[in-house]
Amino acid sequence: MTAVVTGIGVIAPNGIGTEAYWSAVLGGRSGIGRITRFDPSGYPVRLAGEIRGFTAAEHIPGRLIVETDRWTHLGLAAADMALTDAGADPAAFPEYEMAVTTSSSSGGTEFGQREIERLWRDGPRHVGAYQSIAWFYAATTGQISIRHKMRGPCGVIATEQAGGIDVLAQARRLVRDGARLVVTGGTDASLCPYGLTAQLATGMLSTGRYLPFDTAACGYLPGEGGAILIVEDGSRPAARPYGEIAGYAATFDPPPRSGRPPALRRAIEGALADAAMSPADIDVVFADAMAVPELDEREATAIAEVFGPFGVPVTAPKTMTGRLYGGGAALDVATALLALRHQIIPPTVGVRDVPARYAIDLVSDLPRPSRLRGAMVIARGHGGFNSVLIVTSPQGERDDGTHSRRAAEADARGRRRR
Incomplete structure (x- = not known):
């Protein structure tokens, strides 16, 4: 269902x-x-x-x-x-x-x-x-x-x-x-x-x-x-869905090695499997973005291993709110759904110098219009919790392929910059 x-x-x-x-x-x-x-x-x-x-x-x-x-x-x-x-x-x-x-x-x-x-x-x-x-x-x-x-x-x-x-x-x-x-x-x-x-x-x-x-x-x-x-459940005629909860997975990685790439990668791959999707079906990743260098590199490594180096746009709008603990990932999911509805990736503000070894395409400073059908949200909870959710555009919007030429062109420009 x-x-x-x-x-x-x-x-x-x-x-x-x-x-x-x-x-x-x-x-x-x-x-x-x-x-x-x-x-x-x-x-x-x-x-x-x-x-x-x-x-x-x-x-x-x-x-x-x-x-x-x-x-x-x-x-x-x-x-x-x-x-x-x-x-x-x-x-x-x-x-x-x-x-x-x-x-x-x-x-x-x-x-x-x-x-x-x-x-x-x-x-x-x-x-x-x-x-x-x-x-x-x-x-x-x-x-x-x-x-x-x-x-x-x-x-x-x-x-x-x-x-x-x-x-x-x-x-x-x-x-x-x-x-x-x-x-x-x-x-x-x-x-x-x-x-x-x-x-x-x-x-x-x-x-x-x-x-x-x-x-x-x-x-x-x-x-x-x-x-x-x-x-x-999608049965109410008056509802206008933002999107569908398509996939989910969670792993547990206890301290002192919390957030290791293998555990986080398993959560990412598990969510894709649960959604019956491939990495190519994900158009944007909303990162956990801890801003602790070791943990940032672990997350970047997991993303690059699954999607390939610079293989998917990554963003972290939480730089404008701070980490909200129990409310943080829910706000990220809401933001991802709004991005799907409006066909634009919100920015990560303030970040200027991403190490090349991270191999991620971070959307910084300005929003990026893009063709969006699937979004992944990554969250890590203190103590070893790794959770990943995939949301997709409503079924009809995914199938009809109606996206603006301007958005598609902007997406192509963004990918060429990588």
Whole structure:
């Protein structure tokens, strides 16, 4: 059974709402700046992708605001956006044929920090009752399910950055098992002292810029936000799919050798096999782009081994948002689907000097119009998780071959430059 994405809701550092985000991405506008949610002067990392201008009260009931953490506020708002975009009214679906599955990385860190501070400062009687649920990694799934009366299979996957891909694969399984609509994806909001300190423990954060695949790469910058997507079985006549979930695979590669090319390559090849596609069927790869030199080279090696040296355009729009942990790969998939719809590859901003030994065709600075039918998204989660998802244009658009001459010519120019 086909699993198609019919709705997208984005809340990102460089745009609230899918249209605003996509415009920012194509315009190369970054949402990364100095942290303002707390004073970062005492921390080595002072830059992040913050969401500015988001007011929870404009999107969710006041009762839920005090009961839940910011990451759940973002998830609830993005879910509403995605349902509206899909034209899907939950009241029109049987309750037990709707499901929710989201990714989680750090949970409700800001809420948890506030309550822990009260515990230390004032004692246990001053800790709020909602501490028991607001920090919980399944809180966003639960709140979306409750709000929209979605009583089908509900769950959460905690595989850090890779989770945004893993939950989409789970959504496809649920659709194949009979769910008519699945709310999926993820958000994150760990820009608080507790959250940042936990992230610093990996030793992979940058104290300056975020420049994946560049000779100046020195780590990534964190961010908040993500994307929620609506996955359906393709039977609803009013739906206008962005694309189909065509293939998926995951491997596990535990530390200290996490992200080795053989393991990542197996995930890439497994996703192609699952989709019954060849490397030639993939028109763009959205890279994990860790910006840690050793890990960048491992990813580049895996891509070049499968697709050939400079064999496929590669991009990493997350240079404009930072890595969003539980929300990151879901946002990458949303971006890939938008690229398929608009037939253009978004850029990787800021990168100037890609080592020749990487042998990848990195789309940098400016968008590249191109004939796009299949897109691959790669994600690696801290701790050894490798996940790869393939999305394709809706079936009719893949088969009719109607792409503009201008896009085809631009694609040919891009390939000649390699």
